[in-house]
Amino acid sequence: MIKAKQELILKYGVPSLAIIVVAIQLYLVHFQSLNRWKGGGFGMYTEIHYIYNQIHISGVSVDSLIKDDPNMKSTLGYLMLMPNDENIRKAAELVLKTTNKDSVYLQIWKPTVNSENGIYKRILANEIHLKKSEL
Amino acid sequence: MNYWSVIKLKLKDQITLASQLLLLVLGSYVFILAEDHKLWKIPVIFLGLITGFLFRNKTKHPIIWMVFLLLLIIDLFYAYFWVANHHFMLVFMVLSVILFSYHKQGDILLKNIQLLLVIVLLVSVVQKITSNQFMSGDFYYHAINLGGLFKFLFPIFPESLEIAKMNSESLMSLKELNPNLTEHIVLKDVFPNLSFVSRVFAWFTVLFEFLAAVALLWKPKKIGTHIIFIILLFGILLTRLETGFISLLAISGLYLCKTIKLRLLYVFIILGCITLIMTKFGYH
Incomplete structure (x- = not known):
């Protein structure tokens, strides 16, 4: 049986990883001029390639x-x-x-x-x- | 047993079915990218094949999934800024499936998939709202006038295709000039009222994506949610054949869906996308 703490990590661990990748991409877009198309932030088709x-x-x-x-x-x-x-x-x-x-x-x-x-x-x-x- | 009973039986266990389809998409995607960074991929694939063939039934570890994950990570390591955005989604989905093979809790896997899907859609909305170029309609205006979107319409309207070609040629000519001369070109509209249509379409895209994200977060298993989500998938496919990305979104939808008929629709979308990816008619 999975303990409550383990369940919490298993439920939200992978999505949290996704949020970290997105946060890095958004930082690079807004402060380092990264084009939104790349870097894992799902910003394709939001600005000119x-x-x-x-x-x-x-x-x-x-x-x-x-x-x-x-x-x-x-x-x-x-x-x-x-x-x-x-x-x-x-x-x-x-x-x-x-x-x-x-x-x-x-x-x-x-x-x-x-x-x-x-x-x-x-x-x-x-x-x-x-x-x-x-x- | 008639055909529908066979289909229903297959669609009954959607976690197994969606995982099989994910493996198929993963296989074709990894195969297409196999040439890149082959120095690292050759030993991984070779050792993976040996281990998979010899110990598949002797080990509880999901070897095939682990090998694929390793191959995806190699691409991330060498080309973090060059891989497609759905490469990241693929990594997260594969991680979730690998964890599922250990904890065996369907609800945890489904929570992972639901949250990933909501994150993808909400972040996409945030990216659009924070982009002036998108919200003003300028992005769609540019892409449509150069023939980059709604390609299926151009064979029906040959004059529009000619205008799109002329726009592309003007752009190429401009590129030849020194940008310091501050020259510009004027794009001709491939369709009437494109400026207005682009702006309306931009706002509509944002609103519909937001609606789908909220529905998936709030009621991830409801029929209405999946109908909205499937309409969104077809909308994206009609705008541009992003089959790699759509197949992952549809697999996520399949994981969460409770209705047999909608599961079947998801399977059709996924298999259609895989066919287009394999034949390189769509984007991988």
């Missing part, structure tokens, strides 16, 4: 950077998903190391749509100007 975010690096083609470079693809992928200060710095450092440039100006843009007039434009979500000397 992160795939529409756009990375712009002054004087560098992003397509050529990620071609045949899984590490770059992954780092820039995280930046698209969560354009916070930590991820943009990581991305800028990797771009600097890969391109051997003296400095890099990296921006991430997010789309906005106004359903009243159909205007689709991009707004700056985060940017960094990193010099090699700062590494």
Whole structure:
């Protein structure tokens, strides 16, 4: 026979775990710019997918950077998903190391749509100007 | 014994039936993801197969479920931010079933499933309410104008499909331009009054999801609750073929449902979703 305390843990243990995952995701969404589509918070279809975010690096083609470079693809992928200060710095450092440039100006843009007039434009979500000397 | 008696007999023990269907969904999902992180998955699958075949009847431990859970955890470890949201739900449901195989208390398993379902729906409502892009209708407006939702309507209205293609092309052209030039495009409506429809649909989605969550929390076994929930499932399926997620929601509904005919409807939904997942017509 299961004791009352054990029953309580068995009944609410797994749902509590789910609430912890959701709480972490909501924290990351509201304080670390995580896109609602990912991270276990069931926020799919509540904002424009992160795939529409756009990375712009002054004087560098992003397509050529990620071609045949899984590490770059992954780092820039995280930046698209969560354009916070930590991820943009990581991305800028990797771009600097890969391109051997003296400095890099990296921006991430997010789309906005106004359903009243159909205007689709991009707004700056985060940017960094990193010099090699700062590494 | 006629066919209906056979079906009724099968539907009588819904915990066993729902667990079998969950195992089927789990198997197809894990199989689709098996290629990722194979260095860790190969030994887990190999040892799982050996243990499963040799000791299946000699051990009280649910080996197959444990192996699947381990495979899901490997994906979580390596791709926490990349796996689908229902991957997390799958982990929680599998954990509940594994615990059930030890405590054998049906009411505890059903409480686990009920609360998980309510959490998923309520959190989804919270995510929507706290998203300006959703509540203003802008998200639906964007997704529908690019042909991402209600795809079944586009073959019926070829002009709308053409507009959706034009919108996508305009967006691709914009992407080629330096965003610092602050250029913009104007999306054309694929259907008339889409701005208004998107806003109404957004509010309706939130209200209906909230209604389903409250009904499942308050009266999880009532026929009315399951009718509301099944309507919600069909609504999601018509909006987009999220078959992986829907199959898990339907399995949860099956666990909680007391009515034989509604259980059968859940089984049809689940098997339909599994078929679409396996043929990659739907999303896994």
